[in-house]
Amino acid sequence: MPELPEVETTRCGIAALLTGQKVARVVVREWRLRWRVSRALVRELPGQTFRRVARRAKYLLLATDAGTVILHLGMSGSLRVVPADTAPAAHDHIDIVFADGRCLRLRDPRRFGALLWTRTEPQLHKLLRALGPEPLGTDFDADYFYARTRRRKVALRDFLMNARIVAGVGNIYANEAAFLAGLRPQRRVGRLTRAECERVVTAVRETLQQAIAAGGTTLRDFQNANGLPGYFQLQLYVYGRAREPCRRCGTPIKAVRLGQRAGFFCPRCQS
DNA sequence: AGAGGTACCTGGCAGC
DNA sequence: TGCTGCCAGGTACCTC
Numbered sequence A: 001m002p003e004l005p006e007v008e009t010t011r012c013g014i015a016a017l018l019t020g021q022k023v024a025r026v027v028v029r030e031w032r033l034r035w036r037v038s039r040a041l042v043r044e045l046p047g048q049t050f051r052r053v054a055r056r057a058k059y060l061l062l063a064t065d066a067g068t069v070i071l072h073l074g075m076s077g078s079l080r081v082v083p084a085d086t087a088p089a090a091h092d093h094i095d096i097v098f099a100d101g102r103c104l105r106l107r108d109p110r111r112f113g114a115l116l117w118t119r120t121e122p123q124l125h126k127l128l129r130a131l132g133p134e135p136l137g138t139d140f141d142a143d144y145f146y147a148r149t150r151r152r153k154v155a156l157r158d159f160l161m162n163a164r165i166v167a168g169v170g171n172i173y174a175n176e177a178a179f180l181a182g183l184r185p186q187r188r189v190g191r192l193t194r195a196e197c198e199r200v201v202t203a204v205r206e207t208l209q210q211a212i213a214a215g216g217t218t219l220r221d222f223q224n225a226n227g228l229p230g231y232f233q234l235q236l237y238v239y240g241r242a243r244e245p246c247r248r249c250g251t252p253i254k255a256v257r258l259g260q261r262a263g264f265f266c267p268r269c270q271s
Numbered sequence B: 001a002g003a004g005g006t007a008c009c010t011g012g013c014a015g016c
Numbered sequence C: 001t002g003c004t005g006c007c008a009g010g011t012a013c014c015t016c
Helices: A004-018 A039-044 A142-149 A156-160 A171-181 A194-213
Strands: A023-028 A052-056 A059-063 A068-072 A078-083 A092-098 A102-107 A114-118 A254-258 A261-265
Touching: A004 A052, A004 A059, A004 A078, A004 A102, A004 A194, A023 A039, A039 A114, A142 A194, A156 A171, A156 A194, A171 A194, A171 A261
Parallel strands: none
Antiparallel strands: A023 A092, A052 A059, A059 A068, A068 A114, A078 A102, A092 A102, A254 A261
């Protein structure tokens, strides 16, 4: 579920609630996430105080003096802060219990998420080291994007979903950004002109900013830290809208198979 | 180096 | 109603 805007929405929701909280204990009801939940985390996090909550790509970074919790929501994860004695529902796998009696609760039905622990600078962690620039940061610009696309044959949609190129863009926003840029998701990036690359960069930033402002996209079950859905699905131009009229021109939106995942575009607005 | 496929897992839905 | 097959927001890892 969560792409960058949903993770950012979650980060905003939990940052104030977490910062300054001392951890009393960690309750693990299910160890088997994407990777086994870090035993070192369960051992070393109690007694620590959360100093800040940052984000890199789709990873949440919960920093303490002893180390950093690296948390990924996978496809179906969500976080809430609730009283620690609240009965856990199905798929509520982890509680990080605070000294004040509340806890940060991770729910993740598909268990594609991750809960890891690093004692060093999190950016050096294997999972974060090779990530491309943040799409909303200054490193992601037309020069960079144009240079990286040269001699590449992959479809624009897949290129945007490549975390080594740009971090945090998933299928929804890759398709939406392609629409805003006026380019079909199946376009081979190596043939994009410099001007088209500039449009893509602008479109990616625009799409993500709008989505963050709307609290993310809730297709099925995404909820923010307060248990509320996002609203960006109401503004989607193409994603999941096959055969529905384009919001710009009324032409039916088309779905294409790109690799293993669906792509969506307006045959009139995108070339 | 790059492209493409596979694997991990559960739940919802369409179709029969 | 109940079964089956397909699809899903991610991404590391494998092979070619």
